[in-house]
Amino acid sequence: MAITAGPVLFDEPLDRYTSLKVGGRADALIFPQSVAAIEKLVIFFREGGHPFLVVGNWTNLLVRDGGYRGAIIVMKDLCRIAWGQEDQDPVMVDVQAGVSLADLVRRTAERALAGMAFCAGIPGSVGGAVMMNAGAYGQEIKDILCKATLMDDRAVVTDRLRNDLSFEYRRLNVPEGTIVLGAVFRLERGDLQSIRQRIDEILGRRRQKHPLNYPSAGSIFKNPAGNPAGLLIEAAGLKGTAVGGAKISEKHGNFIVNTGGATASDILALIERVQQEVLRQTGIVLETEVRIVGE
Numbered sequence: 001m002a003i004t005a006g007p008v009l010f011d012e013p014l015d016r017y018t019s020l021k022v023g024g025r026a027d028a029l030i031f032p033q034s035v036a037a038i039e040k041l042v043i044f045f046r047e048g049g050h051p052f053l054v055v056g057n058w059t060n061l062l063v064r065d066g067g068y069r070g071a072i073i074v075m076k077d078l079c080r081i082a083w084g085q086e087d088q089d090p091v092m093v094d095v096q097a098g099v100s101l102a103d104l105v106r107r108t109a110e111r112a113l114a115g116m117a118f119c120a121g122i123p124g125s126v127g128g129a130v131m132m133n134a135g136a137y138g139q140e141i142k143d144i145l146c147k148a149t150l151m152d153d154r155a156v157v158t159d160r161l162r163n164d165l166s167f168e169y170r171r172l173n174v175p176e177g178t179i180v181l182g183a184v185f186r187l188e189r190g191d192l193q194s195i196r197q198r199i200d201e202i203l204g205r206r207r208q209k210h211p212l213n214y215p216s217a218g219s220i221f222k223n224p225a226g227n228p229a230g231l232l233i234e235a236a237g238l239k240g241t242a243v244g245g246a247k248i249s250e251k252h253g254n255f256i257v258n259t260g261g262a263t264a265s266d267i268l269a270l271i272e273r274v275q276q277e278v279l280r281q282t283g284i285v286l287e288t289e290v291r292i293v294g295e
């Protein structure tokens with residue numbers, strides 16, 4: 001029986017996909033083309049007791065060097081956008097999980113729809129952004145979310161209104177195995193010129209502050225309350241510290257960059273070193289924002 005019509009790659013090296021450019025091989029990488037295909041996959045994996053992981057754009061993932069034993073479902077081909085009534089305000093935009101935020105920021109700006117600009121420069125997908133409650137410059141995905149379409153581990157699909165969902169800082173609280181299939185965002189009719197200006201301003205700030213010329217996963221650590229992790233790391237004298245090819249960026253203390261040839265073990269060792277040193281100097285525990293998977 002064919003479980004999926006999309007491509008399947010076996011024993012696939014994941015450093016080709018992760019934004020950190022590290023990670024061992026996955027047993028299988030699957031690119032479903034429809035919700036129906038995902039449904040079949042979830043049932044197949046659940047009945048067989050096979051582990052699986054869902055990913056979007058791989059920009060908040062650290063895959064260990066031993067790779068992932070199981071299947072990885074990549075959402076990138078679920079990329080439909082349905083535009084709501086554009087003569088109304090607000091305008092509802094219904095987006096599948098695989099759409100990249102970059103694409104959505106660009107396409108909503110073209111239509112003079114305001115509300116997505118804070119996502120400019122966040123390289124994730126819509127599904128990853130909902131799962132991570134991605135945010136920047138004082139706003140988070142939950143602030144513009146109207147509803148999310150979720151599939152549970154029994155392949156049952158439900159639409160959940162924003163107020164029925166529990167978001168935290170960089171996290172949507174849902175049971176293990178939940179898949180974000182799509183989201184409806186509430187955007188406002190705006191002025192094309194000022195939306196473009198805001199996006200340019202944000203992209204400019206990111207270029208200035210972030211080490212965008214090296215592979216990274218964005219912020220490695222969550223900001224503890226009242227204390228930006230980057231400043232704690234800088235104050236601890238850790239900027240520039242390296243393990244193998246992994247280095248704490250000189251430009252931003254909360255970015256670990258792959259300066260070439262880093263392994264996941266290098267990055268994990270550096271994470272541990274930073275956590276220990278910041279704890280020793282300040283008593284503050286730094287938690288990782290990046291999701292660590294694999295063996």
Ligand SMILES: Cc1cc2nc3c(=O)[nH]c(=O)nc-3n(C[C@H](O)[C@H](O)[C@H](O)COP(=O)(O)OP(=O)(O)OC[C@H]3O[C@@H](n4cnc5c(N)ncnc54)[C@H](O)[C@@H]3O)c2cc1C
Nearest residue numbers: 056057058059060124125127128129134135179180217218
């Ligand atoms: C240069 C750079 C800058 C960044 N700046 C920011 C920033 O300003 N703010 C911010 O919040 N983040 C930032 N990030 C991190 C990252 O882009 C976000 O967390 C983004 O939302 C992750 O989306 P993704 O599709 O890449 O998720 P992935 O990395 O593919 O996955 C992240 C997690 O979400 C899960 N997941 C992904 N898609 C789904 C789905 N459809 N259903 C269920 N689970 C899913 C995965 O299993 C994993 O646990 C940055 C990253 C980089 C590299």
